[in-house]
Amino acid sequence: MILQDVLLPEFIKVDMEAEDKDEAFEELVAYYCQADKSGAHDQILDAIVKREAKMSTGIHKGIAVPHGKTTAVNSLRGVLGISRKGVQYDSLDGEPVYLLFMIISPMEDSEKHLRLLKHLAELMEIPQFQTELQAQKDPQSAFKIIRKFEEMLSSQS
Numbered sequence: 075m076i077l078q079d080v081l082l083p084e085f086i087k088v089d090m091e092a093e094d095k096d097e098a099f100e101e102l103v104a105y106y107c108q109a110d111k112s113g114a115h116d117q118i119l120d121a122i123v124k125r126e127a128k129m130s131t132g133i134h135k136g137i138a139v140p141h142g143k144t145t146a147v148n149s150l151r152g153v154l155g156i157s158r159k160g161v162q163y164d165s166l167d168g169e170p171v172y173l174l175f176m177i178i179s180p181m182e183d184s185e186k187h188l189r190l191l192k193h194l195a196e197l198m199e200i201p202q203f204q205t206e207l208q209a210q211k212d213p214q215s216a217f218k219i220i221r222k223f224e225e226m227l228s229s230q231s
Contacts, residue, residue, distance in 0.1 A: 080152040084109045086213035090157040106153040114146030132165025141177035151178040
């Protein structure tokens with residue numbers, strides 16, 4: 075599973091308005107449900123909030139990866155939020171996050187879910203990935219950056 079298969083341009087929100095983690099979850103879930111024409115807002119939000127209660131997913135400087143599993147989706151889904159001003163997130167380093175990769179998985183898809191999280195962790199190790207992605211002003215440009223760095227990663231392996 076590759077990030078660009080899950081984070082299509084219609085699931086990328088630039089210029090997030092949220093100021094804190096709860097607002098960010100609400101904004102991204104609402105954005106996803108509108109783009110996917112899903113009526114599962116509450117189920118998805120509940121899955122994300124329950125997972126986050128276990129431990130903060132603000133795991134990399136400036137990046138958070140909120141994720142959860144739910145019966146509300148039948149395949150791996152994702153939404154990317156880009157914040158210009160930063161979101162107060164209760165991150166492990168105490169700093170705000172600017173990129174939020176929200177991953178939503180079906181209950182039975184643990185293997186794909188974990189592979190996608192691992193792949194995302196590899197991308198986060200490339201400093202230019204975050205810098206370039208954060209600078210994008212529209213979903214299409216952000217999607218191109220994701221493709222660029224995924225191609226770079228796959229050519230290295």
